[in-house]
Amino acid sequence: MRDVLLDAPLFQVALALTLVVAAAALLYRIDKGNRHLPGALRAALGVVRSLTLVTLVLLLFRPVLRIEESNTAQPALIVLQDVSQSIGADNPEWGSALDNWLNALPSETGQPGAAVHVYEFGADVSPHGEEAPWSFEDPTTDLSAALDAIQGQWAGAPLGAVVVATDGRFNRGKDPESMSSRIPAPLHMIALGDTSLKQDVRILRLLHNDVAGLGNRFPLEVEISAQGFEGTSEVRLTGPETNLTQNVRFDGTGAPVTAQFLVDAARPGLQRYRISVSAIDGEDNTDNNTRTAVIDVIESRKRILLAGPAPHPDQGAWANALSGNINYEVVHKTLDDLGLTQDGPRWDAAFLFSFDAGDAQAAGAYSALREAGIPVGLIMDPLGDFDAISGLGLGFGFNVTRQGLTTDPRGSLNPAFPHFRLGDGVAAWLAEVPPLMTPFGEPNWGPAHTPLLFQRIGGINTDQPLLTVTQTAGGRGMFLLGEGSWRWRQVGYLRTGSHDLFDDLVGKLAQFLTSDPGVDRFRVEAPRILNEDQRLQFQARAYDATLTPYLGADIALQLTDSAGKAFDYRFSTAAAGGYALDAGRWPEGTYTWRANTDIGGTNFERSGIFEVRAMELERNGRPADHSTLRRVSMGAGGTTVGPLGLDALTETLTASGRFTPQQDWTERLQDVIKWKALVWLLIGLLSTEWILRRWAGTY
Secondary structure, three states: OEEEEOOOOHHHHHHHHHHHHHHHHHHHHOOHHHOOOOHHHHHHHHHHHHHHHHHHHHHHOOOEEEEEEEEEEOOEEEEEEEOEHHHHHHOOOHHHHHHHHHHHOOOOOOOOOOOEEEEEEOOOEEEOOOOOOOOOOEOOOOHHHHHHHHHHHOOOOOEEEEEEEEOOOOOOOOOHHHOHHHOOOOEEEEEOOOOOOOOEEEEEEEEEOOEEEOOOEEEEEEEEEEEOOEEEEEEEEEEOOEEEEEEEEEEOOOOOEEEEEEEEOOOOEEEEEEEEEOOOOOOOOOHHHEEEEEEEEEOOOEEEEEEEOOOOHHHHHHHHHHHOOOOEEEEEEEHHHOOOOOOOOOOOEEEEEEEOOOOHHHHHHHHHHHHOOOOEEEEEOOOOOHHHHHHHOOOEEEEEOOOOOEEOOEEEEOOOOOOOOOOOOHHHHHHHOOOOEEEOEEEEEOOOEEEEEEEEEOOEEEEEEEEEEEEEOOEEEEEEOOEOOHHHHHHHHHHHOOOHHHHHHHHHHHHHHHOOHHHOOEEEEOOOEEEOOOOOEEEEEEEOOOOOEOOOOOOEEEEEOOOOOEEEEEOEEOOOOOEEEEOOOOOOEEEEEEEEEEEOOEEEEEEEEEEEEOOOHHHOOOOOOHHHHHHHHHHOOOOEEOOOOHHHHHHHHHHOOOOOOEEEEEEEEEEHHHOHHHHHHHHHHHHHHHHHHHHOOOO
16 A cells, blocks of 8 residues: 655645646736637646646655555474484484474465474574484584574564474573573474483593693592492593592492592693493493593693782782683792892793882892893882882883872773783773772883773773883883772672683783793684584784784694694684684594794794593483473473374464464655656656747747
């Protein structure tokens, strides 16, 4: 349906049109200059003039064309198929049975098979190709992610029903019982898998650190459960120069028992340790009797010195942040006990807290550390003597306007910071944590300082740095203009529930100070250990000879598996600067990588190794959980059927009446004054009138 809307009452429009038509008629009937024209010609000219004036007057009322259109939509049937490993183990022929059922659905308009959309889910959800075979190999099951994706993708669209085929062994994500009510359609379950309890011994959990120091001992704890068995089994741990055993006893109730081992880290690099539990008589599934632990044994840890004139809460907060990283050995000292002699301890980096350049002991400690080639980070005392800074060669000056006064800025992240990236959420976190206490005056930052954080005062971001790093021929450094960062860690925990953002900030600063600037023109960050359900992601950065970020680098990476097969990739430019590569998911195994690029005619190359460890969640021997599936379907107004009840499910879907095509109306408005055809219409009418008048010998 179409009609025209005008920006005025109808009687006003009619009055205006009457007046212009009357004016055109009078022009050609009364005007003496037109009396000599034949009557038919005068009538034709009057009509042309009337049409021109009517068109112009109507445009003055801003006409809008309203168009109403009818749309018919077929409600969709969504099918979610669990493609985890447990489905394939218990129901090897289910894929073909599901395809046969989908093909047999009534596909006429208004029937459940008229608009079928099939998805597969495991760790995440993706559409299933019409001709693609089913592959039940995903190591995890997360139904909540699938329901979330369907809810978002089909929001506002007509849904007839959602059908989920799974065994109820969910091991990732949220409880699906709390999410089923969000789906605006009945949720039906096809209950797969075996619910019977079989005699089985299985490893439930394996707890260990991912990193250990060479020559140290690290703990490894394994939790084991026995189903339908009472007796003793042997737990064996084997690995590099390791062969340990321990007997555990099961009481027949299924309660888990624990075995603990202390393992010597005898070799550097990625080391694999195999834990196995002896099988029992009549045990069908022995896949869950073994697990593998992958440990990254590092040769040495970076030694980080934290020092100050007296204990300070900032020093404690930074120590807690660094102590959580096994790659660092954190030591506390006072300024008069650094031991900086030729044969004294060697530090990889040092942080000096409450630093006062006017204090002879503090200035002497800084100079001694720099002379020893140790990178130093300074956390300044806001009430210190800033006039003495110029004598330390920091490339920084500060004119204290009023001695004893301070300002209270928060930190604002520098989006163009080139050296490393902080975690997501840092900008929001910085806006919530308390401000630092900094001196009151005018700073003068030299060109060697690269700001990581700017000062944010009263909600306004300034161009004055709060935290900077330096990278010169004399080494690397860090400069924090103020105290109170301990509150960042404490209040940040209250806001976010973890210390991760603060610890990441401090850890990245320590990593920057301890890394070798000589090899820093091409950096590649890669994981050392990841699970088979995680995506393999690389980050890279390239710098020219002046350590300015190098744009347009062509970075190639070759990935090689344990069989020697190579895979070639190219990095792409990342949105936040640098370069990124997402190589997807990889099966269990050991892989090596080699990345290279050309920067200003110089070739750079980096290499590494990583381990993809298997996920044992789908092979833990748990029976299928059909009771949970029934509760989920009942809570969402659906039913639960077994693999042999597909015909009954078809009848339920057909009889539900939810697949009747839905008709709705949409309205579109078009502004008539924007029609280009009106311009040509007016030009045509005016030109016709002028030509006829000229032809008749008048004006």
